[in-house]
Amino acid sequence: MSARLAQEVPMWRPVSVVALAVALTAASATPAPLSAQRSREPAAFGISGGLSLPTGDLKRDLSTGYSVAGHLLSRQGTVKGLRFRIDASFDRWAYAQDASVSYRSVGAIVNAHYRIGESAGGQRIVYLLGGLGVFNDKAADGPSGTDTGMQMGAGVDVKLAGLATFVEAKYVNVFAANRNLIRIPLTVGVRF
Numbered sequence: 001m002s003a004r005l006a007q008e009v010p011m012w013r014p015v016s017v018v019a020l021a022v023a024l025t026a027a028s029a030t031p032a033p034l035s036a037q038r039s040r041e042p043a044a045f046g047i048s049g050g051l052s053l054p055t056g057d058l059k060r061d062l063s064t065g066y067s068v069a070g071h072l073l074s075r076q077g078t079v080k081g082l083r084f085r086i087d088a089s090f091d092r093w094a095y096a097q098d099a100s101v102s103y104r105s106v107g108a109i110v111n112a113h114y115r116i117g118e119s120a121g122g123q124r125i126v127y128l129l130g131g132l133g134v135f136n137d138k139a140a141d142g143p144s145g146t147d148t149g150m151q152m153g154a155g156v157d158v159k160l161a162g163l164a165t166f167v168e169a170k171y172v173n174v175f176a177a178n179r180n181l182i183r184i185p186l187t188v189g190v191r192f
Contacts, residue, residue, distance in 0.1 A: 046071035048189025109133030149174035178179030
């Protein structure tokens with residue numbers, strides 16, 4: 001692993017500001033009525049994939065990579081618009097200086113998923129999400145480490161050709177020893 005990745009990067013202040021902004025937005029938003037057909041199903045399974053953009057220390061050593069994930073989204077909530085989602089993710093990047101060497105991260109995250117708006121007919125639904133999880137990161141030529149982390153982001157559910165598709169952007173920060181491993185996954189997916 002690169003020595004630059006081992007340097008401490010204080011990221012609590014930007015993370016706190018973003019977390020506060022997401023919390024205030026979610027608290028002040030009033031979601032539209034729930035779609036009747038969605039409320040009958042207890043959960044939905046989803047898959048997604050796309051780009052994973054390394055930032056901070058990761059950006060200095062890694063090139064843009066990819067992200068794939070599986071999702072389990074509850075459809076029922078006790079608070080209008082609030083659901084819970086479990087994500088299992090896999091991200092991989094190549095080192096900028098040597099594309100044959102890679103760095104990967106596997107994560108399991110529990111999220112709050114809050115609907116902030118719905119178009120007429122439920123064709124588009126805008127949502128915020130945020131959660132905590134556990135991540136295992138490993139450089140191809142080094143040991144792995146398991147650390148806690150968080151993610152927050154926003155997405156849009158879109159009915160497309162009869163499929164429940166979505167587009168999502170997330171900020172993921174893994175709190176590794178003496179550093180933060182930050183990335184921004186930009187993904188598209190489908191729910192069943």
